[in-house]
Amino acid sequence: MSLYDFKGARILVAGDLMLDRYHFGTVSRISPEAPVPVVNVRKTTQTLGGSGNVANNIAHLGADAMVMGIWGADSDAEILKGMMDNINVGYDMVSTGAPTTTKLRVIGEKQQIVRLDFEEILNLTQSQASEVAAKAKEHIKQCGAVVISDYGKGFCTLNVCEEIIRLAEKQGIPVIVDPKGSDWRKYAGATTVTPNVKELAEAVGRHVPNEDEAVVLAAREIIDRVRLKYLVVTRSEKGITVVDGKDYMHFPTEAREVFDVSGAGDTVVASLALGLAKGFSLREAVMVANRAAGIVVGKIGTAPVLLSELNGVHDVKSKLMPLDKLQAELEKARLTGKKIVFTNGCFDILHKGHVTYLKKAAELGDILVLGLNSDDSIRRIKGPSRPINSENDRAEVLAALESIGYITIFDEDTPHDLIKAVAPDVLVKGADYKVEEVVGREFAKKTVLIDFVQGYSTTSVINAMKGDSK
Template sequence: MNKLLSDLNFSKANVLIVGDMMLDRYYYGSVSRISPEAPVPVINVKSESYTLGGAGNVVNNIKGLTADCTIIGAAKKDDDAGMRLYNLFNGIQAKSFFIDADMPTISKLRVIGSKQQIARLDFEDIHPFSEDVNNKIKSIYENELEKHNIIIISDYGKGLCSKEICSFIIDKANSQNKKVLIDPKGSNWDKYSNAYLVTPNVKELSEVCGCEIENEDEPVIKYGTMIREKYNLTYLIITRSEKGITIIGKDHIQTIPTQAMEVFDVSGAGDTVISSIAVFLGLHFNIDDAVYLANAAAGVVVGKLGTAPITLSELHYSLNGFRSSKIVSYNHIADIIKREKSFNKKIVFTNGCFDIIHRGHVTYLKHAKELGDILVLGLNSDDSVRRLKGPARPVNNEQDRAVVLEALECVDYIVFFEEDTPLNLIKNIMPDILVKGGDYKEEDVVGKEYAGRVKIIDFVQGYSTTSTINKLK
């Protein structure tokens, strides 16, 4: 399966998303006291970030898999949240249509104090769309439909996904034999009738059934089958947290076990599932294989903190059995870093052979990470090390060196490079800070012209790979 993925042209999966898009804002700070005005913590804000929320997170996941997509949503380009949304879509090269529904762009502000969410503030004014707005959505959808092979309705209950709009989307797609996938909201599923598939979690299935459903095979299959038939769906795909994903079709039921090794945060996992299914159906995978891959993708994102999309490199390494997803391919790192920058992350880059890891290496990397948000480590391949250090090196091969390095909390991404210098890698990444060890002079650092600035970090005296090898001899 993984070898097959590497041969695919993901741009052939063209996904059209219609749904509620919103801006996610984050304020990060520290808490040191309680306010004298009220019994609430005082957060000293240190930084802020902005990301695509709602249906925008579906776009983030699709682009992370290197597929093409277009989104149709309701937002204002001329308010602050709308302008930020528009720039974020442009930043990941996603085509977007903003329909002015005479309401402010929806945004959610989360205040994080000392790594804990303190409060969430929602900015929204929800009301039914006018006939004129609905007609604009329909017109754009009809014009875009023929250019795409899969459609997603991302319903967050913010007004766009009305019965009129959903039924129109499904009918037009069915007339062209194109599949409509729906991430549902609420208990009224009449508007989803005749769709190809709907992806509820167990709580959402309980809501539409009007009773609490235990997360066990028998009740999930019983009620899932009833709902699939009631709304004439080709498939119902039920996400079940630690129990995996259950596929229910006509004469077809299968449960795929979860692939998450550690669960830190389930935020956005549903978006990852429907996005991945859409991409692989768009590449003509069958439903079982598409859901299997979507399940693997969800297993990666729940191992991250906060809402974070899947990337193709992460899915590759997950399918290869890697516990971590820090090792990314040379061909994918530029896209990954572009996405990190869209979240206002400061990128730090360093490189080296890191043949026998010692205290000096660890101290150096920890100091490098303290300079920014994301530390990218360029790792010389075995051939590159031999050319630089001689035929007796490296002592440890590149995979062994990478596995040790990815165990370090301070390292976020590891990329192998074959050349003698990381010049091309630095050019692709364009880091904010380029870090080198204390034996370098700033004017001699390779790739400095492609970085925001250069930082020289002093080595820890008495520690080097060469001295360690000599001691062993």
């Protein structure tokens, strides 16, 4: 597989920007005030939603994004600004009197209890539409592709979409639309639209089974009606089908396991736009999008695909996490019933014994979390001559192991507090311990001891390097 490089590509993302907020908690009782569960909130997370998630994917694939849309003059808009600033995504927004669109999901145990939408759908005024057109004209000149991310929140009006498509066509750059609703007239003249099968059925006004012939037939009907070059239909477990007026191509899914389809459409749109902006053929651009979709559905919650993941390269940044971020990721994982395994150690010089031990540990659950001793921690435990390799170097080598899900570095002499925070389903240690000696076992549902591979240890490797066989 070729290594993809999207550096230098710039995409204009015009559409409905949203803030996705999640409250995660536990449920142990029913409210005495009404027959509803009481959720004891343990964690709150916030992510870029809507067109923001498209831009988030573009940024994490190594390219530049400029977001255009609407938001309110409120604190949620300030939060969105901060999020986009943190990932170097540009924005040129129109402020309205309506609140910034925010979706709050309350999740108790493994079930979404309620979703609260804070929004007021207002179509842009004529003066606001003119402001958008003027902004778009300048930004399109600097971009290699345009994404219209329509979530039906008021930005993607007929006039706005028509003007953006006209300006892009004048510049000779592709327009990729993530659609909403049954009236696609506002997308007329776009390069492509990327519906799922349900959205395709809504557009043609009839049920469309997820079968090749039915999908192709419905797609061609829409292509003729809306004047598109081709249609890219995402078909869940059946992959992606690309249809133009004369031919079609099927791309089987690359997903190994589907955890969560949240945001998968945004990932497809973002990666497809980047491929086309970089001059890829249609086939190659869709192959990139299909691969990206296969990766993102294997994640928990709305999350971007990293360039390293797309290229099949292990990146320490995708696995190494501070404790607060790790807890949020594990909270999401537990909502889908994933079993969390934890182990810890120095792993100063990685050898066969380590790799075998970690592989066996990973087989005890779904996600293996490794607590890695910091350099200072190792010096206190093993003396000033250790570690041989720094914590960042050790983390990078360990991140290359498929068995490890996440790595977090701790500075204490023991992982007691870390294990308490992670609260694993399975705590793993080497068989040189007795179960009652394992630190933090009271915070795990189960403690398992794993035998080491005989003849392998970091100390023996160091001694061999020194010429000492003892």
